[in-house]
Amino acid sequence: MPFIVFMISQDTIVALATPPGSGAIAVIRVSGTEAMAICSPLFRSISGKKLEQQKTHTIHLGHIVDEERVLDEVLVSLFKNTNSYTGEPTVEISCHGSTYIQQEIIQLLLRKGCRAADPGEFTLRAFLNGKLDLSQAEAVADLIASDSQASHQVAMQQMRGGFSNEIKKLRDELLNFASLIELELDFAEEDVEFADRKQFRELVDRITHVLKRLIDSFAVGNVIKNGIPVAIVGEPNVGKSTLLNLLLNEERAIVSEIAGTTRDTVEDEISIGGVNFRFIDTAGIRDTEDVVESIGIKKTFEKIEQAQVVVYxxxxxxxxxxxxxxLKIEIEKVKNKYPQKPLIVVANKVDKLDPEAIAIITEQVPNIHLLSAKTGLGVEELQNKFLEFVNTGALRNDETIVTNSRHYDALLKALEEIQKVQYGLDQELSGDLMAIDIRQALFHLGEITGEITTDDLLGNIFANFCIGK
Structure with a gap:
């Protein structure tokens, strides 16, 4: 069973913690055992105080100097000993946002003994120093990348430890029973039973239920994290581009009375109810001799394959x-070809119809959605229909939602091992056989929180972080 062998580097690292480029303020982060010793001689306090003599979690106004040359007036924040994000002494320098000033200060720190931080190295150190578990560390990257209310809420819940606490509780209970079963093996000749099989079965049933709930939540979590692609399809000149522009509230696609104007797909994202939807305006589907339009129609079918929801x-x-x-026959063809994709049939331009014509359409095509992309009639109802495809109840109830494919894979493997344990209990197998499956389940649960991991895994995870975090 591999454990962490990733060594905590003892050198002091530096990186720009704010986005690169000019701005009002930039923050340069220095972390490591020598952070105070390196930064103190470079800082002249306005009050004349020595930086290394000041208390942790204090902020000081002064200047960064390179010998007698003043680089900038700055605010320096101190985080001494282990009282920092990384779990090691940290100094954060808030300077003016000139790219020249940023680079001058960073180059000065590099000359004085710092090393340029690797991507995600600050968070890696926080994990290795026990400030965060691995799932919380990954949530940091998700929080930075969150671009909707829902993805932000899920990342915050995971970073606060909601998911890891649930996994840790399951793992601790399972570990307790595993130790009792292992103890039975030591006293096999006396034929004693330390682990109550009834309690153990109840525990295994409860773990199975929780694992299945977490696994099922990934479908929602993946949508929240990555957004829902929605393909808008139909014949030429039915108002697909007009609908896209209305949903996005901007003139994103070219609109004209000429059929076949849209020859390539046009995509853009909006947030509805805190969830991101990526709308794809496609070329009109029809028989055509136009080579370019034919390529666009081919792309339309490719986008339908990629979409999770189809608007016809x-x-x-x-x-x-x-x-x-x-039309009903065509709708059935689309449903049969893409049975897993929700299909919303929308009748556009209803502003041109009288009540009798509307009644005929709704009678002939059940569940059709009436809309006027020109006037906005029915758009709000259509947006609500999109939200029906996302189970946001879990968000409102603050339930744990899995968004990370690595966690999802580990949960599936843990469930597979737990089901083997269930089978062993049903068949009254000996403890030594069940102990193997229990250890494997514990291994996969430990992979999620980082209690069990490898150097390669850590390298792959933190390589995807931005530098400075």
Whole structure:
């Protein structure tokens, strides 16, 4: 069973903690055992105080100097000993946001003994120093990358330890029973039973239930993290581009009366109810001799394959009972070809219809959504329909939601081992056989929080972080 062998580097690292480029303020982070010793001689306090003599979690105004040359007036924040994000002495220098000033200060720190930090190295040190577990560390990257209310909420919940606490509780209970079963093996000749099989079965059933709930939550979590791609399809000139522009509230796609204007896909994202949706305006589907338009139509079907929701748009103003009957056949074809994808049939341009025509459409095509992309009629109801495909109840209830594919994979493997344990209990197998499966389940649960990991895994995770975090 591999354990952490990743050595904590003792050198002192430096990096820009704010985004690169000019701004009002930039923050340069220095972390390591020599952080105070390196920064103190470079800082002249306005009050004349010595930096290394000041208390932790204090801020000081002064100047960064390179011998007698003043580089900038700065604020320096001190985090002494282990009282920092990384769990080691840390100094944060808030300077003016000139790229020249930033580089001058960083180069000075490098000359005085710092090393340029690798991507994610500050958070890696926080993990290795026990400030965060691995799932919390990964949530830091998710929080930085969050671009919607829902993804932010999930990342915050995970960073606060909601997910890891749930996994740790399961693992501790399972570990307790595992130790009792291992103890039974030591006294095999006396034929004694330390682990109550009834309690053990109840525990295994509870773990199974929790693991299945977490695994099922990944479908929602993946959507929250990555957004929902929605393909808008239909014949030419039915208002697909107009609908896209209305949803995005900007003139994103070219709109004209000429059929076939959209020859390539147009994509953009908006947030609805805190969840990101990526809308894809596609070329109109029809038979055509135009080579370029044909390529666009081919791309349309590719985008349908990639989408999670399909909006099938029709022009209600040109429909008759005969064309509606044909439309129902086309809808069934799409449903049969993409059975896993929710299909919303939308009748556009209903502002041109009288009540009788509307009644015919709703009778002929059940569950059709009426819309006017021109006036905005029915758009809010359509947006609510999109949200129905996302189970946001878990967010409101503050339940744990899995968004990380690595966690999802580990949960699946843990569940597989727990089900083997269940089978062993049903078949009344000996403790030594069940102990193997229990150890494997503990291993996979430990992979999530980082209690069990490898250098390669840590390298892959933290390589995806931004530098400075």
């Amino acid at each position: 748009l029709i022009d209600s103003a040109v429909q008759t009972e005969a064309t509606l009957a044909k």
